[in-house]
Amino acid sequence: MRSIRAILAATDFSAGATHAARRAAMLAAEYDARLILLHVVEPDALLAVRDWLARGRELRAALEEQARLQLEAQARRLEQDHGVRVERLLRVGRPLEEVHEASIATDLMVLGACGEPGALEAALGTLADRLVRTAERPALVVNRAPERAYARALVLTDFSGAAQAALRAALGVARQGSVHLLHAYSIPFEGKLRLASVSDNDIAAYRREVRDGAYGRMQQMLADVDAPDRTQSVVVPGDIRREALRASERMQADLVAVGKQGESLLEDMLLGSTTSHMLAHAGCDVLVVPRRAG
Numbered sequence: 001m002r003s004i005r006a007i008l009a010a011t012d013f014s015a016g017a018t019h020a021a022r023r024a025a026m027l028a029a030e031y032d033a034r035l036i037l038l039h040v041v042e043p044d045a046l047l048a049v050r051d052w053l054a055r056g057r058e059l060r061a062a063l064e065e066q067a068r069l070q071l072e073a074q075a076r077r078l079e080q081d082h083g084v085r086v087e088r089l090l091r092v093g094r095p096l097e098e099v100h101e102a103s104i105a106t107d108l109m110v111l112g113a114c115g116e117p118g119a120l121e122a123a124l125g126t127l128a129d130r131l132v133r134t135a136e137r138p139a140l141v142v143n144r145a146p147e148r149a150y151a152r153a154l155v156l157t158d159f160s161g162a163a164q165a166a167l168r169a170a171l172g173v174a175r176q177g178s179v180h181l182l183h184a185y186s187i188p189f190e191g192k193l194r195l196a197s198v199s200d201n202d203i204a205a206y207r208r209e210v211r212d213g214a215y216g217r218m219q220q221m222l223a224d225v226d227a228p229d230r231t232q233s234v235v236v237p238g239d240i241r242r243e244a245l246r247a248s249e250r251m252q253a254d255l256v257a258v259g260k261q262g263e264s265l266l267e268d269m270l271l272g273s274t275t276s277h278m279l280a281h282a283g284c285d286v287l288v289v290p291r292r293a294g
Contacts, residue, residue: 006034006106016112020142024110025082150174153255162259162291170257184240257287
């Protein structure tokens, strides 16, 4: 994903969603891309008060009008602050379905990491987690208020097609920044090798062989995506989840990119442990890229 032509930003007007919309506007300005700002009015939120007030139609119309005004105000602020044209999109329905449908015609969807508590919590509070499981487009989950273009991106790789898609996407989203490609390796059955009295020298040699093989595969991966000089490769021993957080903190990454392996709906719903771990624990923005996006 070297080129971004259309971006969808979903908003519930919370602080987190506002950060996401600003990041989306910054990317739209950088790429001269279409920016679509979407808000979904959820009908289920009306049920509790509808019976109490016995004026469901009037209440729905009022809430839709209020949402329209908030959407217009947020869109105008983005246009004024970032010099982009914002397309307003207001829909009534289930947020997961509406955001997913709207994202189909875009190259990137941008979401806040958390939404406001209360009735809209289901809309964007957990929507980021749920959307990345089924998304067919790269999903950028924004954890921080954006200040500048991404300067340092960390891409996790296991040399899969999904990891290659994540690298391509990171090179696009962090177009001006440095990109670090990280692979963590372990020695299969190392404990059993020691029990079998394999010498420390032989185990060390085996470890070097695994490491060197990983470096070779990483260089091939960089060549396959025609990675620019600003891309660096790092191979370390250990668990990728732990090493990714360490590397992110050490390099002060503002973006972590990870590939999503799922080839089926079931696999998408059971989000990979590394992806889930980064969404839960990374202090910076997280770009989740499905294999199909590569």
